[in-house]
Amino acid sequence: MTDPLLQDPHDSDEAQAATKAAVFNAAERLFALHGFQNVSVRDITAEAGVNLASVNYHFGSKDALLFEIFRRRTSELNRERARMLHEATARHAGSPPVRDILEAYFGPPLRWGTPDHDRRVSAQFIIRARSEGTAEMREVLRNDVSHLERFAAALMSARPDLPKEDVYWRLHFVLGMVHNNRFAEFDRLHHLSGGLTREGDTEALLARMLDFAEAGFMA
Amino acid sequence: MTDPLLQDPHDSDEAQAATKAAVFNAAERLFALHGFQNVSVRDITAEAGVNLASVNYHFGSKDALLFEIFRRRTSELNRERARMLHEATARHAGSPPVRDILEAYFGPPLRWGTPDHDRRVSAQFIIRARSEGTAEMREVLRNDVSHLERFAAALMSARPDLPKEDVYWRLHFVLGMVHNNRFAEFDRLHHLSGGLTREGDTEALLARMLDFAEAGFMA
DNA sequence: GTCTATAGATGGATAGAC
DNA sequence: GTCTATCCATCTATAGAC
Numbered sequence: 499m500t501d502p503l504l505q506d507p508h509d510s511d512e513a514q515a516a517t518k519a520a521v522f523n524a525a526e527r528l529f530a531l532h533g534f535q536n537v538s539v540r541d542i543t544a545e546a547g548v549n550l551a552s553v554n555y556h557f558g559s560k561d562a563l564l565f566e567i568f569r570r571r572t573s574e575l576n577r578e579r580a581r582m583l584h585e586a587t588a589r590h591a592g593s594p595p596v597r598d599i600l601e602a603y604f605g606p607p608l609r610w611g612t613p614d615h616d617r618r619v620s621a622q623f624i625i626r627a628r629s630e631g632t633a634e635m636r637e638v639l640r641n642d643v644s645h646l647e648r649f650a651a652a653l654m655s656a657r658p659d660l661p662k663e664d665v666y667w668r669l670h671f672v673l674g675m676v677h678n679n680r681f682a683e684f685d686r687l688h689h690l691s692g693g694l695t696r697e698g699d700t701e702a703l704l705a706r707m708l709d710f711a712e713a714g715f716m717a
Numbered sequence: 718m719t720d721p722l723l724q725d726p727h728d729s730d731e732a733q734a735a736t737k738a739a740v741f742n743a744a745e746r747l748f749a750l751h752g753f754q755n756v757s758v759r760d761i762t763a764e765a766g767v768n769l770a771s772v773n774y775h776f777g778s779k780d781a782l783l784f785e786i787f788r789r790r791t792s793e794l795n796r797e798r799a800r801m802l803h804e805a806t807a808r809h810a811g812s813p814p815v816r817d818i819l820e821a822y823f824g825p826p827l828r829w830g831t832p833d834h835d836r837r838v839s840a841q842f843i844i845r846a847r848s849e850g851t852a853e854m855r856e857v858l859r860n861d862v863s864h865l866e867r868f869a870a871a872l873m874s875a876r877p878d879l880p881k882e883d884v885y886w887r888l889h890f891v892l893g894m895v896h897n898n899r900f901a902e903f904d905r906l907h908h909l910s911g912g913l914t915r916e917g918d919t920e921a922l923l924a925r926m927l928d929f930a931e932a933g934f935m936a
Numbered sequence: 937g938t939c940t941a942t943a944g945a946t947g948g949a950t951a952g953a954c
Numbered sequence: 955g956t957c958t959a960t961c962c963a964t965c966t967a968t969a970g971a972c
Binding site for chain 2: 640641643662663664666668669671673675677678680685686694695703707712716717
Binding site for chain 4: 732767769771774
């Protein structure tokens with residue numbers, strides 16, 4: 499009975515998993531709020547209530563931790579987008595209209611960003627990754643465009659008359675609209691408009707974005 | 718004749734100004750290429766061919782240097798935009814159409830970004846400032862919206878039927894399109910499109926952006 | 937496995953010689 | 955004013971005690 503191989507491993511396993519998860523979540527929140535370079539391993543372990551060595555023990559290094567958060571969140575986001583695109587395709591007999599395609603791309607990150615949504619920090623993390631990421635993350639962002647290929651193909655199918663070059667450029671413009679939804683930019687807009695704009699109503703914002711982007715695509 | 722007050726100050730003044738300018742230009746280029754946090758004072762002084770203490774002597778600190786570059790470049794950019802908006806207003810008897818307003822906003826940063834343009838690094842510097850800037854820079858970006866107010870007013874005048882709230886949101890979308898014109902994003906688009914998109918032709922890109930944004934504003 | 941103590945490296949800033 | 959040498963703070967990563 500004292501043979502360690504016969505001991506129930508659950509207690510230590512769960513404790514270890516809990517520590518790892520605490521580090522993961524603390525890191526994601528701090529990175530999303532303050533930026534990658536402005537958060538130290540000390541900040542993370544203090545926030546998570548674990549000891550300083552945990553980051554290296556569980557993830558190998560600060561950069562590896564950053565990369566693991568990045569991979570998991572982008573994977574989840576793109577899976578959700580793919581699912582919505584798939585559903586739109588099924589609804590429209592293989593070729594959904596532009597608006598439905600764009601909604602599959604806009605919807606998930608926008609809904610994640612809703613105040614009080616449990617994925618709000620994930621949304622900000624991903625936005626930060628694009629401009630502040632490590633060389634490794636940027637390499638992935640630059641080369642891993644497989645999820646975008648499906649959207650580009652769907653858009654070409656919806657607008658077969660449009661030269662492919664134009665579809666790609668318009669997709670680029672649309673990406674810019676999405677990436678610009680940062681806290682700081684909302685603040686600025688709120689200040690400029692004298693409080694007229696309220697980003698809290700996600701569905702209204704989504705509708706506005708779709709109106710704008712759809713018109714641009716139909717030009 | 719040995720009184721220092723009577724000496725011609727030009728030699729030392731010019732040498733000092735040359736050192737300061739060398740630091741300024743080296744810093745702008747390195748910051749634009751590699752990001753603010755990835756460039757050290759040592760990198761800058763080595764690139765400029767001056768001694769390590771020059772940054773602190775001429776600018777006070779690394780952050781103050783960063784801020785001075787930021788202030789000068791944004792000031793120049795917004796002055797150019799204001800001039801173009803002013804000219805468009807004069808051309809159209811006080812109320813230019815949406816496309817001309819947008820061109821005054823898009824044109825200057827896009828033309829700065831043209832390959833081989835002498836302001837190409839300035840354009841990238843400004844784009845980086847938005848997402849990587851210091852707290853002080855972000856404070857300015859958030860509060861100093863005076864140049865945007867003129868554009869918002871012009872757009873409201875061009876679309877008096879549109880609720881002001883909509884004008885502000887669409888302006889926000891348009892800003893996202895402009896801010897997304899980074900080297901990394903062009904690379905990604907180039908990769909996605911299999912080489913179909915060529916950002917080198919600035920006037921063609923400007924026309925594409927105006928087609929898209931104008932349609933979005935007219936929706 | 938957890939935690940402390942510390943190594944090892946880097947970078948911003950500055951004193952002081954010239 | 956310019957430049958070297960150095961201080962001092964900060965950070966990641968790890969060795970070693972428990």
